[in-house]
Amino acid sequence: MSSPLYQILADILGDLSKHMSSGERYARLMEAWLRLVPSDACALLQLQDDHLVPRAVDGFGSDMLGRHFAVAEHPRLAKILHNRQYVRFDLNSELPDPYDGLIPTEDGHLHVHDCMGASLYIDEKPWGVITLDALTPGTFDQVEAHLLHTLVRITEAAIKTAGLIEHLESKAERQSQVAKAVSKHGEHFKFIGKSQAFKKLTTEINTVAKSDLTVLVTGETGVGKELVAQSLHLASNRHEAPMVAVNCAALPESLIESELFGHVSGAFSGATKNRSGKFELADGGSLFLDEVGELPLSAQAKLLRAIQSGDIQRVGSDAQLKVDVRIIAATNRDLSQEVAQGRFRSDLFHRLSIYPIAVPSLRERQSDIGPLAGYFLTRMQSKLGNISLVLSLPAQHALMAYSWPGNVRELEHVLSRAALKANAARHPNERIAVLEPKHLGLDESLPELPVASVTALQNKRGEFQIADLRNTVDAFQGDYIRQALEHFNGNKSLAAKALGIDKSNFHRLIKRLNIH
Numbered sequence: 001m002s003s004p005l006y007q008i009l010a011d012i013l014g015d016l017s018k019h020m021s022s023g024e025r026y027a028r029l030m031e032a033w034l035r036l037v038p039s040d041a042c043a044l045l046q047l048q049d050d051h052l053v054p055r056a057v058d059g060f061g062s063d064m065l066g067r068h069f070a071v072a073e074h075p076r077l078a079k080i081l082h083n084r085q086y087v088r089f090d091l092n093s094e095l096p097d098p099y100d101g102l103i104p105t106e107d108g109h110l111h112v113h114d115c116m117g118a119s120l121y122i123d124e125k126p127w128g129v130i131t132l133d134a135l136t137p138g139t140f141d142q143v144e145a146h147l148l149h150t151l152v153r154i155t156e157a158a159i160k161t162a163g164l165i166e167h168l169e170s171k172a173e174r175q176s177q178v179a180k181a182v183s184k185h186g187e188h189f190k191f192i193g194k195s196q197a198f199k200k201l202t203t204e205i206n207t208v209a210k211s212d213l214t215v216l217v218t219g220e221t222g223v224g225k226e227l228v229a230q231s232l233h234l235a236s237n238r239h240e241a242p243m244v245a246v247n248c249a250a251l252p253e254s255l256i257e258s259e260l261f262g263h264v265s266g267a268f269s270g271a272t273k274n275r276s277g278k279f280e281l282a283d284g285g286s287l288f289l290d291e292v293g294e295l296p297l298s299a300q301a302k303l304l305r306a307i308q309s310g311d312i313q314r315v316g317s318d319a320q321l322k323v324d325v326r327i328i329a330a331t332n333r334d335l336s337q338e339v340a341q342g343r344f345r346s347d348l349f350h351r352l353s354i355y356p357i358a359v360p361s362l363r364e365r366q367s368d369i370g371p372l373a374g375y376f377l378t379r380m381q382s383k384l385g386n387i388s389l390v391l392s393l394p395a396q397h398a399l400m401a402y403s404w405p406g407n408v409r410e411l412e413h414v415l416s417r418a419a420l421k422a423n424a425a426r427h428p429n430e431r432i433a434v435l436e437p438k439h440l441g442l443d444e445s446l447p448e449l450p451v452a453s454v455t456a457l458q459n460k461r462g463e464f465q466i467a468d469l470r471n472t473v474d475a476f477q478g479d480y481i482r483q484a485l486e487h488f489n490g491n492k493s494l495a496a497k498a499l500g501i502d503k504s505n506f507h508r509l510i511k512r513l514n515i516h
Contacts, residue, residue, distance in 0.1 A: 008032045008151075012158045025162045026056040029155055030130070034058060036151060037143055039114075039132040041103045045069065045077075046128040052077055059133070060102050067102075074098040080117035080129045086148045088116035091137055103133060114139040118152045122160045130155065191227050192375050193368040197360040201228070208355045209235035214307070216292075216352045217330040219359030222409030222500050225330040226290060228359055232328055233286040241285030243328075246278045249291035250504045256299045258315050261306070267316025279312045279323045286326045291505065292352065293333035293344060304348045327352065332505075362404040362411060369399050369411065376412050377435075380419040388432045389419050398437045406500025413497065414440055478513045485515075 015028050030044045041059030045052035051068040071078045075095045080087050089095065091114075100110045110133070117131035130152075134140060191202075208215055209232050217225045226245070233243040251259050258267070262277030278287060295303065306312050307327055311320045329352045338344035362369065373396075377389040391399070395418075404410055418439035426433040481495070488494040496506035 004036060008035060009154055012154060015158075022162065022166055023055065025158075029158055030056040030058060033130060033132070033151065033155075036147065037132055037140070039134045039139065041099065041131075041133040043099075043131050044128065045131070047071070047081065047126050052081070052128060055128075059104075060099070061104060064102055069098055076115070077117075077129060077131075080131065081119050081126055083119060084121070086116060086118040086145070086152065088114075088140060099131075099133060103135075105135070110135075113137060116140055118148060120152065120156050120159065122156060122163070127156070127159060191224070191231055192371050193365060194371060195365040195367045197364045198368055201357070201359060202231075204357050205231050206235065208232070208357070210237060211355075212236075212326050214327040214329070214352055214354045216335070216354075216356045217328065217359060218335075218356060219330075219332065220361050220405075220407055220500075221332050221502055221505070222407035223359040223361055224408050225332075225359055226288070228357060229286075229288045229290075229328045229330060233288075233326075236286065236326065238285050238326055242282060243286040243288055244278050244282035245288040245290060247290045247504070249294035249502065249508065253296050253299070256295065257302060260299075260303065261312045261314055263315035264317045267314070271316070274314075277312065277314065279306060279325060280321065282325045283323045284325075286328055289327065289329040291331060291502075292329040293331035293335055293338055294505070294508070297343070297345065300345045300348050304345065304351060307348075307351055362407040366400060369404075370396070372408060372411055373399060373415060376415045377419060380416060384419065384423050384433075387423055387426070389422065389435060390432055391435050392437075394437050395435050395440060398440055398442055402442045406497075410497075410500050414442065417441070474513060477509070478515060481510065481513065481515055 012029065012032060015025060020028075026044050030042050034042055039059070042057070043054055043060065043064070044056040046055050047053075050072065051070050052074075053068050054065050057064045069077055071081060076089060076093075077098055079095070093115075097110050097115065103110060105111075114134040114137055115131070117129050119129050120127045132140070193199075193201075205228060215229075215232060217228050219225050229245075230243065233239060246259060248256070258271075258275070258277065260277050260279060262275050262280055263271050265271055265273050289303075306323075310323055310325075312323055313320055335344050335349050335353070339346045339349050373391060377391070381387060381389050399411075406413070415435075418435045418441070419433070421439040422433040422435045425439075481499070484495040484499055485492065488498065492506065492510070493503060496503045499506070501509070
């Protein structure tokens with residue numbers, strides 16, 4: 001191998017270790033060809049859908065990079081592409097030149113000149129071609145065949161390696177973007193409050209945030225457990241890495257393992273390609289396991305192993321992957337009771353509850369209702385054309401008097417609906433929409449307490465009747481949900497919203513209680 005070829009090979013290999021765009025890589029490869037095979041015009045073209053698309057050019061007009069060459073319409077290019085040896089065209093060749101008019105000449109046409117090219121194959125599949133043109137006939141007479149052959153092989157290897165690098169960079173960037181997008185979920189909401197219960201909560205968050213301890217966030221539906229998780233992550237040393245959230249209640253049991261740990265192609269029906277799980281996406285950051293109490297026992301065992309060791313295994317793969325994640329879990333269930341009933345593993349419960357944080361209900365934060373209402377109404381104003389939304393005094397009293405079974409989430413939904421109603425009733429010339437108690441509709445949000453559930457706890461003499469607690473609670477829930485569904489004419493979405501229950505949890509509860 002000649003000395004210049006050694007240097008070119010060294011330069012190409014050196015480029016592979018540098019961060020650069022694919023366009024820059026292709027331009028550098030073409031420059032290497034021009035150093036060994038001087039010519040007036042050189043083009044590197046990639047095959048895409050039966051067209052050859054220029055990726056790097058030299059010696060052509062400015063419009064060359066915008067052109068596509070249909071292989072079937074350009075016999076010279078077709079001959080180069082389908083021949084595994086380099087092709088040099090006879091000076092008297094009658095095949096039309098695809099570059100006629102594209103290489104600047106005095107009269108704009110290509111007359112008798114030297115023209116040759118070579119096909120480029122990656123994994124035995126055509127990738128494209130490289131073409132060289134010299135305006136002086138005989139320019140390529142002294143080019144050695146073995147030199148061209150070697151340069152073609154080097155170019156193919158460089159293109160393949162560069163493609164792998166680009167694929168990995170693209171994959172890493174995509175995963176990073178996905179993870180960061182998930183971590184931003186909820187950041188547009190503010191954590192607002194001034195009550196003693198709220199201050200105690202923020203103190204707990206600040207105490208544990210900087211550590212890597214596993215945190216179990218508990219509280220009723222709608223209290224803002226995800227916002228607590230967001231606050232923990234953003235105040236942690238992992239805040240620059242993503243926080244990935246997974247709703248355990250929304251996952252079909254058959255897909256839980258794949259969702260958490262990923263899978264490889266062919267692991268099961270429908271697994272057409274490798275897929276990273278939530279643990280991999282959260283590597284270096286935090287993993288938020290929402291509604292963790294809904295996980296089936298089979299998934300709990302695998303989750304425990306992953307948390308304890310930091311090792312995960314994609315479904316269908318024998319390879320162990322090491323991940324570094326901080327676990328934040330949340331549930332509206334009493335997991336200690338779930339453990340006692342055999343529905344949750346005690347070892348996983350103790351592993352998750354290293355630092356428990358109980359989020360207070362809105363009933364315990366009554367002084368926060370006003371500031372929260374102001375925040376939600378301000379957000380609604382921008383959606384309604386910056387109309388001022390104002391709560392009347394009776395409406396403020398109604399908000400304070402309501403029990404808020406759906407907590408902060410219910411407050412937001414009630415105010416959003418009320419704002420739309422008040423805005424619809426506003427006179428077009430008015431810039432202020434006043435929210436009245438009738439707009440809030442709080443007296444219509446829930447059905448009346450089912451009498452049947454109360455009387456079920458008494459015997460015929462009206463005395464208190466001791467019964468199995470779980471069965472009694474299930475009976476109460478069943479009656480209450482049936483009346484709620486009847487109240488909303490069987491609309492499960494409206495019933496779930498009125499009861500302050502997440503839709504997926506509501507459907508799961510209906511199924512468990514055998515409600516038709």
